[in-house]
Amino acid sequence: MKTAIYLSELCEISETLTKSPQPEELLSQILSASLKASGADEGSLMLLDEKTKLLKVKVGSGLPDEIYEKVSIKLGEGIAGLVAQKGVPMLLGRKDSNLPLSGSKRRIISSLSIPMKVMEKTIGVLNLNITKEDRSFTKKDQSLLSVLATVAAISLEHAGLSSITKKNIEEMVLLNKLGEALGRSFSIEEILDLAMTTIQEVMEVDILSLAFFSENKPRVRLVSQKPLVASIKEGIKHEILSLLSDLTGISLIEDEMTLSTEVRHPDSEEERGPIKSQFSLPLVAKANIIGVVRINSLSIHKFSEQNIRFLATIAPQIAISLENAKIYVGMQELYAGIIKALSAELETRNPYTMGHSERVTTYSLKIAERMGLSPEEIEMVMYAGLLHDLGKIGISDSVLLKPGDLNNEEWLEIKGHPVKSEGIVKFVSFLAQALPVIKHHHERFDGKGYPNGLRDGNIPLGARIIAVADTYDAITSDRPYRKGKSKEDALAIIKECSGTQFDPAVVTAFLKVAEETGA
Numbered sequence: 001m002k003t004a005i006y007l008s009e010l011c012e013i014s015e016t017l018t019k020s021p022q023p024e025e026l027l028s029q030i031l032s033a034s035l036k037a038s039g040a041d042e043g044s045l046m047l048l049d050e051k052t053k054l055l056k057v058k059v060g061s062g063l064p065d066e067i068y069e070k071v072s073i074k075l076g077e078g079i080a081g082l083v084a085q086k087g088v089p090m091l092l093g094r095k096d097s098n099l100p101l102s103g104s105k106r107r108i109i110s111s112l113s114i115p116m117k118v119m120e121k122t123i124g125v126l127n128l129n130i131t132k133e134d135r136s137f138t139k140k141d142q143s144l145l146s147v148l149a150t151v152a153a154i155s156l157e158h159a160g161l162s163s164i165t166k167k168n169i170e171e172m173v174l175l176n177k178l179g180e181a182l183g184r185s186f187s188i189e190e191i192l193d194l195a196m197t198t199i200q201e202v203m204e205v206d207i208l209s210l211a212f213f214s215e216n217k218p219r220v221r222l223v224s225q226k227p228l229v230a231s232i233k234e235g236i237k238h239e240i241l242s243l244l245s246d247l248t249g250i251s252l253i254e255d256e257m258t259l260s261t262e263v264r265h266p267d268s269e270e271e272r273g274p275i276k277s278q279f280s281l282p283l284v285a286k287a288n289i290i291g292v293v294r295i296n297s298l299s300i301h302k303f304s305e306q307n308i309r310f311l312a313t314i315a316p317q318i319a320i321s322l323e324n325a326k327i328y329v330g331m332q333e334l335y336a337g338i339i340k341a342l343s344a345e346l347e348t349r350n351p352y353t354m355g356h357s358e359r360v361t362t363y364s365l366k367i368a369e370r371m372g373l374s375p376e377e378i379e380m381v382m383y384a385g386l387l388h389d390l391g392k393i394g395i396s397d398s399v400l401l402k403p404g405d406l407n408n409e410e411w412l413e414i415k416g417h418p419v420k421s422e423g424i425v426k427f428v429s430f431l432a433q434a435l436p437v438i439k440h441h442h443e444r445f446d447g448k449g450y451p452n453g454l455r456d457g458n459i460p461l462g463a464r465i466i467a468v469a470d471t472y473d474a475i476t477s478d479r480p481y482r483k484g485k486s487k488e489d490a491l492a493i494i495k496e497c498s499g500t501q502f503d504p505a506v507v508t509a510f511l512k513v514a515e516e517t518g519a
Helices: 002-017 023-038 065-069 078-086 139-159 166-184 188-202 230-248 305-347 356-370 375-387 390-394 408-415 417-425 429-439 461-476 487-496 504-517
Strands: 042-049 054-061 072-074 090-092 110-118 121-130 207-214 217-224 258-263 277-285 288-297
Touching: 023 042, 023 054, 023 121, 023 139, 042 078, 054 078, 054 121, 072 078, 078 090, 078 110, 078 121, 090 139, 110 139, 121 139, 188 207, 188 217, 188 288, 188 305, 207 230, 207 305, 217 230, 230 258, 230 277, 230 288, 277 305, 288 305, 305 375, 356 375, 356 461, 356 504, 375 429, 375 461, 390 417, 408 417, 417 429, 429 461, 461 487, 461 504, 487 504
Parallel strands: 217 258
Antiparallel strands: 042 054, 042 121, 054 072, 090 110, 110 121, 207 217, 207 288, 277 288
16 A cells, blocks of 8 residues: 555656646645655655755755754755765664654654655655654565665756756656556567657667577567668667677677568658767666667767766666567467366366367467457457356266266266366466356357356357357367267357357358358
8 A cells, every 4th residue: 555655746746747836836746745645744855056065955844943943954964964965875763872852852752864866866755754643664565665765866857956857857757657657567569669669769870789698599670760672670689689799798690580570651752871979778677688770870979978878778678578578478388288188188188178268269369369359358358268267067977978868967067067167266366357257158149048048149149159160160070979060060150150059250251261261
């Protein structure tokens, strides 16, 4: 809960910056956010005068008049002076003998002083006190306030307390949005799109390229404002691959590299001029170089120090996000392998259903893609397709393999398998979104299905998709009690049951898939 409050206050500060605030407003906003997030009763924000090397109180809240009168503190003097001098926070509680004003008429239970730093440069100190409750600041408060103080310091540094520019604000807002977006994404393609779009929004880059390792092979993503002649593309490809090889010490074969290009303004005339300005930065994650980002311009001395600082800020975010995405993909492949093995083990009990779950999954994924489901939804459809019959593991062979008709008791046992499947899978937390799909894949569009008799749009879309794929495979497969029908007969039955057993939209998508693939 406390972390959420800190994040909320960070967003408030970022939003304030977009409104070109006056210095006093920005300082008050930072102190107010710190007090609210930490639960402190009083506090002050001091800035360091570069010339005199004195800390001066700029804004305060809840402090006695004598504190405001003492407007300056030397570096190394008192708690704030020590914090500014050493550049490290200081947390004090009731047991600390050097707690400010402890033992006087003014009662301070706990204090926390945080340096406000930009890179290694301290520009001020944030001081907070608890005076009313018998509690102390914690290490978590110190950690979270340090983040808030850093953002505040950067904000003040960019503002210069006198000359904040629109471009500074836009860059900070873009960085904030990019950080949030990258933190939510585990798609390599989405990460690349976000990163490259943000860089081009901030800088006037003619050509932007990013090289990284994908499945242990080099890959280059190149974005240009205008069409490029082949020689320029090949030159960039060769240079960035050579740089990646030099940085990593890995011999890279150019023929094995995948190059994807995008032209932002394809109607422009073809660019023929040579590249005159360029800058490259390694992408480093967990002390390993995983790629390179390079900016190119057709103009001389195009990139400013501010451009370079921006790229240096954004590069680590890109690297960590790409690395996390690779780990995520690897884990998903591992999960999928385990699930497939579990599904295959179930089907060994019944030779008639061997490969059933794999086929249902294949059909379901094609339908889901045709219907435009998101990557996350498609992923859950895949897991649900593989696991939809897992509950049959608890059904006896005498029922599961019975060559004749089932009696009422046996039929009830079969009808219970979706709920049993859900009961097994619910212990795997990352499959939570697949549970409704698994549970309801035998519901009917007209409400006559099981286990809950859901109808129409109340049935999860993934379940409606699997219902069609499951039925199609069941009709075309041999069973102990009958021979499988032809594909043509199965498609006719599916089409006939559209609007009753099946969702018409799903049936339409499936028929198109069947026509295209010959399913």
